[in-house]
Amino acid sequence: MxxxxxxxxxxxxxxxxxxxxxxxxxxxxxxxxxxxxxxxxxxxxxxxxxxxxxxxxxxxxxxxxxxxxxxxxxxxxxxxxxxxxxxxxxxxxxxxxxxxxxxxxxxxxxxxxxxxxxxxxxxxxxxxxxxxxxxxxxxxxxxxxxxxxxxxxxxxxxxxxxxxxxxxxxxxxxxxxxxxxxxxxxxxxxxxxxxxxxxxxPEYQNVKIDLETQKNEPIKIFYAGLFGVAQGVLELCEKIDLKDLNIELHLFGDGAEKTAIEAFISSDTDQKKFFHGMLERNALHEILKTFDIAIVPLKTRIYGSVPSKIFEYGALGFPILYFGGGEGENIVNENSLGWVCKVENYTDLNEKLIELSKLSKSEIHKMKKTIFKKSQEVFxxxxxxxxxxxxxxx
Missing domain, CATH: 3.40.50.2000 (Glycogen Phosphorylase B;)
Known part of the structure; x- marks a missing residue:
């Protein structure tokens, strides 16, 4: 060519x-x-x-x-x-x-x-x-x-x-x-x-993993990516309320907010937020096998921006908790990829987390299979x- x-x-x-x-x-x-x-x-x-x-x-x-x-x-x-x-x-x-x-x-x-x-x-x-x-x-x-x-x-x-x-x-x-x-x-x-x-x-043969569901563990929500200004992961850690919920938040990545995020998590009394650092993709996917829901945040609604994590996590079969507004919100809704919260509205996010904490692991597992199949067709x-x-x- x-x-x-x-x-x-x-x-x-x-x-x-x-x-x-x-x-x-x-x-x-x-x-x-x-x-x-x-x-x-x-x-x-x-x-x-x-x-x-x-x-x-x-x-x-x-x-x-x-x-x-x-x-x-x-x-x-x-x-x-x-x-x-x-x-x-x-x-x-x-x-x-x-x-x-x-x-x-x-x-x-x-x-x-x-x-x-x-x-x-x-x-x-x-x-x-x-x-x-x-x-x-x-x-x-x-x-x-x-x-x-x-x-x-x-x-x-x-x-x-x-x-x-x-x-x-x-x-x-x-x-x-x-x-x-x-x-x-x-x-x-x-x-x-x-x-x-x-x-x-994403290229599907490169990202496909066999997801496992751990029935006797808390619901594990994760973020894997860059800790930059646009993502607002530090503010996410500060404002989400996991107290009395059967939910954990796990963070994987690196970036400008890394040090501040580590410091906050080490001082957090909830003890339901965990920082794992940056991992190579294969090692990350191995750990994520037993996780349940991917969260995709943006600090503010950015016109024209569609986080690629929507497509990557969908390809892996993870339900998505989307917190960024804009076109990404439409993609999650139209393809039944998970849940959408109003951007910058932590009250709405925390209310959604209460709903998610009531899900059974069998319900989440069923969603994973449906989302994986849908993503293969659409993305x-x-x-x-x-x-x-x-x-x-x-």
């Missing part, structure tokens, strides 16, 4: 939805006879420090599952200090700019956005070289930044971000949006732009990719 380049800020062995999403895209393109190259920074996310195998390196070229991965230098940081974060973004941006300007690249290029600055630099250089630009938009920036209070409306940074956003939409030949809301937003700016829905579905990465290939997207 030819050569294709993917430009992204995240790629395994880094963790998180963004890295997983791009890896699945790369692997699916390879399976469909594309020669795939990924251009990304040296691995550092989410800890904000270079992984041991990349320390002391300026650039690294790897072959991962037949995907050629070229990693460029970055000054890594997950600091809350704005200057340090800016230096980190600029460090990779500079290397990316000169690489794209002077190195030979395939005619077809997939550019991941956000980060907005990196996608702007990529689109700018690639448009000068008359490449086919396929923009993959997973979140709306600066819209999400405003909703998360990272940017102020009409500030200088906001106005610059709006310019960058409109530029990449305009120059892209076509756009992949992770949600219907993203596509709607893009069409309000450029009504004629060709857009396609591209959900973050199918193979069908999605075949549709996009038939439409000539790649």
């Amino acid at each position: 030819g050569d294709i380049l993917i430009i992204t800020n995240y790629y395994p062995p880094e963790k998180g939805a963004a890295a997983n999403r791009i890896e699945q895209l790369a692997l699916k393109l390879h399976q469909n006879k594309y020669k795939v190259t990924v251009l990304c920074p040296l691995g550092n996310y989410p800890k904000g420090e270079l992984f041991p195998q990349y320390k002391g390196k300026f650039s690294v070229t790897e072959n991962l599952q037949n995907i050629l991965v070229k990693r460029l230098w970055i000054y890594p940081s997950n600091s809350k200090n704005t200057i340090k974060r800016l230096i980190s973004v600029l460090s990779f941006s500079l290397g990316l700019f000169f690489y794209l300007l002077f190195q030979k690249t395939p005619q077809k290029v997939v550019v991941q956005s956000p980060p907005l600055l990196l996608s702007f630099i990529s689109v700018f250089v690639l448009s000068l070289k008359r490449k086919k630009i396929i923009l993959n938009v997973s979140d709306l920036w600066p819209t999400a930044a405003i909703e998360l209070n990272v940017l102020k409306v009409n500030s200088f940074s906001h106005r610059i971000s709006l310019f960058l956003e409109r530029f990449i939409y305009k120059k892209a030949h076509l756009i992949l949006g992770q949600s219907k809301e993203i596509i709607t937003h893009i069409h309000t700016v450029f009504p004629e732009k060709k857009c396609f829905l591209y959900r973050n579905f 199918n990465l193979e069908k999605q990719m075949n549709y996009l290939l038939d439409k000539g997207v790649f």
Whole structure:
């Protein structure tokens, strides 16, 4: 089918939805006879420090599952200090700019956005070289930044971000949006732009596990992922009330709120909240076999955002307790994947937990089987990719 380049800020062995999403895209393109190259920074996310195998390196070229991965230098940081974060973004941006300007690249290029600055630099250089630009938009920036209070409306940074956003939409030949809301937003700016829905579905043979139901144990609710600003896991720990309920909350992951979450749980008198740290996927899935319900929280309703955990947990067969609003809420309801609580409403969440505590393990087990079957039918990465290939997207 030819050569294709993917430009992204995240790629395994880094963790998180963004890295997983791009890896699945790369692997699916390879399976469909594309020669795939990924251009990304040296691995550092989410800890904000270079992984041991990349320390002391300026650039690294790897072959991962037949995907050629070229990693460029970055000054890594997950600091809350704005200057340090800016230096980190600029460090990779500079290397990316000169690489794209002077190195030979395939005619077809997939550019991941956000980060907005990196996608702007990529689109700018690639448009000068008359490449086919396929923009993959997973979140709306600066819209999400405003909703998360990272940017102020009409500030200088906001106005610059709006310019960058409109530029990449305009120059892209076509756009992949992770949600219907993203596509709607893009069409309000450029009504004629060709857009396609591209959900973050998992690859089923990679995630299928045999779930077990432990009848004599409490109902185990878990969160597995990043502890970032958008997820609001610390606030979740602080405000959910498990007292006198037959429910435990288990947390797996890493990120900016990790230290604060650990400190809170160690001082919590309920003793029904447990922190397990970040685990490799196989080890995590082995532990999760005996768990019951996945919780998917967002700190606030973010327009355009659909947490990929909905699809991943559905693929595993877990009922979902969704606490994030927006399009994700509709997906859970329409596909009978579990329960929905009003976003930012902890009274509603705690009332829902009371209801869940009354469920029998046999009821939960029945839900698991139904959700697993439903997810195989609806959240199918193979069908999605075949549709996009038939439409000539790649």
